[in-house]
Amino acid sequence: MTPPPTAPALPAAPLTVAAVQSQPVPGDLTANAASGAALVRRAAGAGARVVVLPELFLPAYHPPTLAADPAGTDVTADLARRVADPRLDPLRDTARDGGTVVVVGAAVRQPDGRRTISALVVDRAGEVRVGYDKQQLWSGERELFDPGDRGATLLVDGWRLGLGICYDGCFPEHGRAAAADGAHAYLCPSGYLAGSAHRRDLYYAARALDNTMFVVFANAVGGADPWRFNGGAAIYDPEGRPLARGADTGEAVLVATLDPDALARTRAAHSMLLDRLPDQGLTRSSLTA
Template sequence: MTHATPTPQHDPSAPDDPVVPLTVAAVQAEAVPGDVAGNAVTAARLVERAARAGARLVVLPELFLPAYHPPALRNDPVGTDVAADDRQVVADPRLDPLAAVARDHRVVVLVGAAVRHPDGRRTCSALVVDRSGRVSAGYAKQHLWGPDENELFTAGERGATLLVDGWRLGLGVCYDGCFPEHGRAAAVDGAHGYLCPSGYVVGSEHRRDLYYRARALDNTMYVVFANAVGGAAPWRFNGGAAVYDPEGRSLGRAGDHGEAVVVARLDPVELRRVRDAHRMLADRRADQGGTRLLFPG
């Protein structure tokens, strides 16, 4: 895993493009507020299900380990957080079932958590569980949504890229994906895909589906969108977990209700075909039109 500082330009024909397909899974599931240990067991079960279907990378929803439930996060910060050390390593025995499944099935996992850092910051983060079972705080959400998140968390300050079998995968969390610049920063830095653990509530279905299709097509990259489902209003979530191809087409999508694991294959040949046909990354102008003219009406 590397933390990415976007460069001004990226050549999409660079030789670091992937050469083998990668099978991924986007998960939607309901978490129990405040129950990190129990939710880790649920996550482990779903990761095993995805791995048995061939997935080598599994993405679970935003804040899945404590559940996206601001009252629980506010009332029990010690119980709902996991602690990262100064190397971003998370050593929490409650996550042992998830680490064991990742290790036993040789699968990489991305899962949402509330992370407490040595300097006292609390972030809405995506944990990376690697194939050895090591857990790291991989990425802290940069765009915090609404008063609850801004009260509970500190925004992240940098992007991150996950490297899996030659695939460069930019990391985002939910609201990050609403900003075209966030996905574009990952693509300009060389990402072939964009992973988004999320928590979209009932009533946001149109935006939920549009944002991530757009990020895929804008940047000719795969997008893996995981989402929470179920819960009680106002934190009742709408599922729709999906994998989108580099033209924004759905390779698999779950319904708006119920637990689901969506498995799809990221294909390097298709990535190259789309990027050869739709050259937005190569043709984009750094000056975005240069000096703008004002015409009186």
């Protein structure tokens, strides 16, 4: 008889996080790193220890610019997935000075030549590493980028933080894989276009409830059609209710505290992670009516 699965350990203390919505300048990585550092300082001033900035924030999510100037819009990773680009010094300094972990979107040139949409992690010592490469590329992204081949979990102060990027979060399997790895929260830098508010607000709340984990959703905002983004950054509790939510327009820094007691209560009341079957739905029968 197979023993029942055991619940993953919970963090010992709360963690205050921030989800940012902002409008970076297409192609100006230096300016965007500086404005990102200012947003991180703002979040840290409100108590945030982890700050999530939008997808491709550093070069901006603007495919024409990303296609025309890959050398200027990419950062380069070494074999240890470290990024030494001096244009990121403002983020390094701010993370180090404020004791803050920063998750920020970038276009990364990998050592093997692949180009990925990635989440960089700037740690409290100011070191920059590639934390995760987007696995689910959306539409025209496939013409510019290569997909990542594995998930990733970030460990901060006893919290296990699964990493996803935008379209990843549209796939229930991606969030579930993070939860299966013990994630207490799921961090999703994103770039949702105007007209997608219904899906934007549904996907990430659903990933929270599906997996009884917090979700931190950062998003770009503003810009010119057809690359105009719709904000709505949010932090969701483990039942999918917003702890903080941004408007559809304007810059915002949303701060909330992730409470391990709320995580424990939710997982005690809604035990989907423990009750799921190892072969759920894989064995099927067919009926004719």
